[in-house]
Amino acid sequence: MTVFTVFGGHGKVALLFTRFAREAKHVVYNVIRNPSHKEDIEEWGGRPKVLSLEEASANEIAGLLKETQTDVVIFSAGAGGKGGPERTKAVDYEGAVKVYDAMKIAGLRRLIMVSAIDNRDMNQPPPIHYTAADVKWSEEIHNAIPTYYHYKFLADQELIRRSDDIDWTILRPSLLTDEKSSGMIALGNISVKQPISRETVARAILGFASNAESQHLVIDMTEGDVPITTAILAFLGRRESSYDYPL
Template sequence: MRITVFGSHGRTGLLLVQLLLAAGHQVVATIRNPGHMADLVKLGAETRMVDLDKSAFEDVVEACKGSDAVIFAAGSAAGEGSALDRKGTLRTVRATEKAGVRRYISVSSIGASTGMSTRTMDDEMKDYYKQKRAAAKHIAGSTLDWTLIEPAELTDEPGTGKVTASLVAIKETAIARADVAAVIGAVLTEPKSIGKAIQLAGGGIAINAALNKALG
């Protein structure tokens, strides 16, 4: 498959690019910092300069054209507001539709689709979830074959290959970014995941078994 990855040099995105390439996929890795290009070219990815906040919409569309799937793993950087996450989602969903690509996977945050209470959160986190929920609503209202991955707190620990996955609210147990990347790779061609928001946390069930249990 040819797969466009937005946020390809983030800590989760880079692991995802490596996983997809190792699986034999062709990856179009979008970046907004030219200093990151060498890392991705060395891995074997095709790179495109795309800033989801500032680039022309047609540049976003071009990055999606010819791909079999688009994965949104981007996020706002330190000092940037959470509204950028929502804007990036809206632009990539529209671009994916315009490019004629059907499959779209987005990495969000645990509870964004389950109505998790934000009452005790600080203002920054409340805004973060407000933007994530608006983005999820936009994805769900699109014409795409979408899947939302909503992981708990992310760590940089080595992946375990085991998770907890569910379509309803689950306990927030931290999960390795490598395991999130592996789950994305697993749902990429899984038709049962289309139209689903998967809650994801650390756990003791092998990834494929956990997904089969969650998706039925």
């Protein structure tokens, strides 16, 4: 049995992850800002914990991690475009950094960061496997939500700087849908335009979180044609990150 604590615990992916983790006999604590979400969390099998990443200190977050006896942290929090650039910075970047600090205070190492595909330095050339259509899509999506990508990039970059302290895995799903999962996934050097079911992402989070071999890897994912478990094992066998963040 593993004890997970999920920041952004009321998000759609987080709730699906909670259900799958509970079915596998794990314990999931869902960190939420709004107390009115408690019943939702409990219906999905989670254990709600009310805490605001914007207001809490790293020490307060560390206290929660110690109290719950957390084994693995899942960071799936985000402002979701609400509250303007300052709130995006406060949640997606500063909130993430507080969690990194809290993990060190609590003596906790394992973290799954749910990031986003194509989260990269746009001043550098695109990855060599990108097609012309991928490059066009990349430019369009970064122009559409530049603040989100800016702070997600800084959060991922800072996480990698802390590799001596944190056994991180960065998962970067493509455009999310509410379609039922096909049970199939593509990992690694993939087209950024292909969408992925939130259910598939949630199952992949559990698969990677349950395998220590995924630490210090950046993993792009879309819906694909290989069973999730098979694809994860194959990817881990290659030990090839999808992206190298400049430090």
